[in-house]
Amino acid sequence: MARAVQARRTMPSRPPFIVSAADVPETRHRYPNSDEELAPSRAIGRTAGLRHVGLHLVRLLPGTRTSWPHAESAEEEFAFVVSGEVDAWIDGELQRMKAGDLAAFPSGTGICHTFLNDGEHEAVLLVGGEADKEENRILYPVNPSRRTDLPPRRWWDDAPVRPLGPHDGRPRRR
Numbered sequence: 001m002a003r004a005v006q007a008r009r010t011m012p013s014r015p016p017f018i019v020s021a022a023d024v025p026e027t028r029h030r031y032p033n034s035d036e037e038l039a040p041s042r043a044i045g046r047t048a049g050l051r052h053v054g055l056h057l058v059r060l061l062p063g064t065r066t067s068w069p070h071a072e073s074a075e076e077e078f079a080f081v082v083s084g085e086v087d088a089w090i091d092g093e094l095q096r097m098k099a100g101d102l103a104a105f106p107s108g109t110g111i112c113h114t115f116l117n118d119g120e121h122e123a124v125l126l127v128g129g130e131a132d133k134e135e136n137r138i139l140y141p142v143n144p145s146r147r148t149d150l151p152p153r154r155w156w157d158d159a160p161v162r163p164l165g166p167h168d169g170r171p172r173r174r
Helices: 002-010 044-048 144-149
Strands: 053-060 077-083 085-090 093-098 102-105 113-117 123-130
Touching (some): 053 113, 077 085, 077 093, 085 123
Antiparallel strands (some): 053 123, 077 102, 085 113
């Protein structure tokens, strides 16, 4: 046993595919022509070398959201609540999620989604999905202006029709 402990101590450094989230820079995204800063996130998957899966640790601060409501034609996505509580915006309706809950969005379903924090405390999400695929198309049902920011081939014109509830997808605490 002492030999195993000594061997661990003498290893020169961790391999590049093992990363500490705290060492990954936090960034904030903003859509074109928008002044809204979205929730800060850390691209832990890319930093660790993943090429086919996007994986982000997202700090959902009070009054922020992860993205504009959207659905993907060819890329699956998920969000796992690591800590805190959030509202999952699903097709215009809010669903409360707490630590340990997972939301999965299979590609091609047209299920539009984002995550909001209208609470008093920060929440942390592990968000992931397939890396950008050339054939993927995207729909922003409550932000049709996004269409002009994307190449025409990237807008999902023939997405499955899903009724939208009354919520506009924006955090209330902005």
